[in-house]
Amino acid sequence: MKHRKQDFGKAAWSSKVTAPVIKIDLVIQCKQLPKKDLLSQADAFCVLWRVPNGYTPKIVHGMPCKLPGRQEEERGRTEVARACVHPTFKHRFRLEYSFHEEQTFVLRAYNEDLRYSTDLKEHDYLGGCLFTLGQLMGARGCTLAKRLGHERAILIVTGEEIIETREVLEFRFSCQDLVKERNIIDQSKVLDQCRPYFRLERLNNEDQSWEVVWKSEVLKDTLDPTWSHARLPLQLLCHDNQSNPLKITIWDYEKHSNNHNLLGFVESTVAEIVDKAKDGGIPVFIVMREKKKLFRGSKLKHVGLLKVLKATVIQIPSMLQYLSGGCSLDLMIGIDCTTSNGEWGSEKNMHFSASHWLNDYQAGIMQLGSIAENFARGKNSSIWGIGGKLNDKYFRCHCLEDRLCGGKELLQAYDDNIPDNPDFSLGEPAFLRPLIQSATFRTIKASKKRQCYTVLTVFIAGEIVDLPETVDLICTAAEDAPLSIVLIGVGNGDFTQVQKLCGDENGRIRDSRGIPVAREIVTFVSFKQFAGNATEVIAAALKNIPEQFVEYHAVMNGSKPLPAIPPPKFDEKSTKR
Structure with missing residues (x-):
């Protein structure tokens, strides 16, 4: 999820179908x-x-x-x-x-x-x-x-x-007859329309405090809201224990303040909510609010009803299930070959290579390849250039080498085609759309022959010039292609424009028609965020891949994992020291 822990804006926090761990x-x-x-x-x-x-x-x-x-x-x-x-x-x-x-x-x-x-x-x-x-x-x-x-x-x-880490709560809530608290100072505020949303909170066993784990969207002008359905893994909701306490707090959104008004709360457990919602029933919980007495103490007041329109625990296959059945994780790497990298041949150029250390491109490719190669089913990785020149001929997008597998092969392909290639030189400007278009075409074509998923990782040194066209293409690819896009900023350039491909504070990116992207497939990180530590950069870049992978295969496409491939029969001839 892209939100900060206390960012309670109008948009709902993203549903999730994979456990955090x-x-x-x-x-x-x-x-x-x-x-x-x-x-x-x-x-x-x-x-x-x-x-x-x-x-x-x-x-x-x-x-x-x-x-x-x-x-x-x-x-x-x-x-x-x-x-x-x-x-x-x-x-x-x-x-x-x-x-x-x-x-x-x-x-x-x-x-x-x-x-x-x-x-x-x-x-x-x-x-x-x-x-x-x-x-x-x-x-x-x-x-x-x-x-x-x-x-x-x-x-x-x-x-x-462990099977229990695949369990997800699918739910939908509504409220009836909510009561706003009377404002003693300004009676006119009682007439204001309510903008309700709810938060899901779990109990922190260490300090017995309530921790917010999810927030719904804000609805306008109603005391009888019905929110959209959502999914959350039980590991996130209740640490995989359906009997752990769960708190549903209902709030009135304040547009010009971060101090929203608490309308009421319901305390229950996932087990109770799911059990009461069985057999098509619509269980009702009383929404309570703490009301302070005039002199001392407080009492609970009935301020409305919470209806559970849907609550069921479902099993969502994990990324590991798909990979264990032979699904291939293909890697496609794009390299910024424009003048944003600095003067070609200079030690300050970001492609400058020395025998005793790795530049950011090399370190990132090596780390990325070493993780992805564990789940590659064949030589299906490739490395591409963006905006460079070969023999003084400019190319927007060019495949430098194909049919690769693993960090060492990818790194060698980068070295051979860019730092060590006498026919290579930097060009400008940088177009991102052709590379995403190639990745979309390749992965859709491959998915018709075998179960696969492609991670397009683009190392970018500066801004791109085709942002609107790229946004439209990403929205199209999110619906049709088994694809995730990882953008990694190299150097100290300004990546404000590139970050817009991940969406804004109000939610997901929208295409030129105003339609939001079907699923979030873009992640952005930069080396300067992690002081050049390639291990931390790649870890942050790949963190969302399991969620995006499962959302495509299990939720959008409805495909099931293939039967797990059995282990080989080990004997002294087939094993290594």
């Missing part, structure tokens, strides 16, 4: 464990550590060393599987997976040597592996296998998504 369980298995003791099979157990970004554990013979480094954070240990050659551990590691982040973990397996000792120095080291959650959840069957030190021993890690 996907919870997964790690299931650990071992096969063909060697004997470490003369008279018994291995007594194995495993330990999991989280590794901070940018830190690489010491690798010995293709595996992490026996003991963790100081920066590794232990996340738990399995039970000891006594005298077992092929253990499947009962203990599961519950983790929170975020698509837009690189979450790196180290898993080590040990043979218990000194019983009940917690000191890992006292146990025999069997081996381990280093992996990211993206690699795990993007692997076939969400399963990775690595060979341990012994030539036959295998360590297998499987990620299982």
Whole structure:
């Protein structure tokens, strides 16, 4: 959602169909464990550590060393599987997976040597592996296998998504006979028309305060409002527990003030609301308002009725479900090749490349490719230039290289075609519409043959000259194409115009006919927002992709995930150290 936490404007906060965090369980298995003791099979157990970004554990013979480094954070240990050659551990590691982040973990397996000792120095080291959650959840069957030190021993890690994180509340509310509070100072305000909206608030268990999680649109001149229907994940509403307290507060919007007037509230739970709305019923809740007594204390006053026109919990497939079934996440990268980058050949030029460091384009491409490659199903990524010149011939939009996969291939394509290309030079101006048009055409064509989704990421150094035409095209693409557009500002230029493609404070962008975009598909971030940190820039840029992905496939297109691809059969010949 694009709103600030206390931005209670006229527009409704965006509905959401994906949980803020996907919870997964790690299931650990071992096969063909060697004997470490003369008279018994291995007594194995495993330990999991989280590794901070940018830190690489010491690798010995293709595996992490026996003991963790100081920066590794232990996340738990399995039970000891006594005298077992092929253990499947009962203990599961519950983790929170975020698509837009690189979450790196180290898993080590040990043979218990000194019983009940917690000191890992006292146990025999069997081996381990280093992996990211993206690699795990993007692997076939969400399963990775690595060979341990012994030539036959295998360590297998499987990620299982928790089903409850897919539950969404679909709801619609209305009110009847709302009563405005009488203004003692200015009696004329009693005659003002009411502009009602409501907020959904959940209880913060830490300090027992109410936290606003969603706000409806503002309606005009009515005491009997009926708001539009909306969807919100239960994780956002009640932390996946339908019995947690939920508060619905109803407000009168004040146009010239941020201090809106509280009309009343209803306290309930998701479970109660859904249960009463079963079988087509329309449950009614009494709206109460606290009224202060003349001398001391207060009492609750009946000020209207809240009707639940619809309330049902539905299951929305997650992005991981689609990807596990073979849906491909394709990457299309656009590079600003205009004079907005600075003087060509100068060290201040944003395409300037040196052997000992990466410029912002290179760092962004590498980080972006390393995340997206986990979910690429084939070589379907490409890199494009905007507004540059080849052999002094200007091009608005040009495919520099196609049929790519992964950060290294994309980075090499950028280096070969721009910084290291003697035939390349900067041009002007920058047109964005041709690139979006190409992306829309390519992804619609590809989607007719296979289930896929395209993330068009455009690195921009300055303003564009075709804003109105681009807005119209984005509104069209949002309806028809499995496409998200990420705009990343490079350098210290003015990106005010580019940011208009994300919409304004009043809501979504509108085309030249005044029709709002069907779904929000554009995200803008810049390197200067994050002091040039490419990891943080790409994480912010990709944060909205799961929501946009699921909204297209599950809500707008109605397509279902394909059956999950089963994991391969692992043996000592098919695994790697």
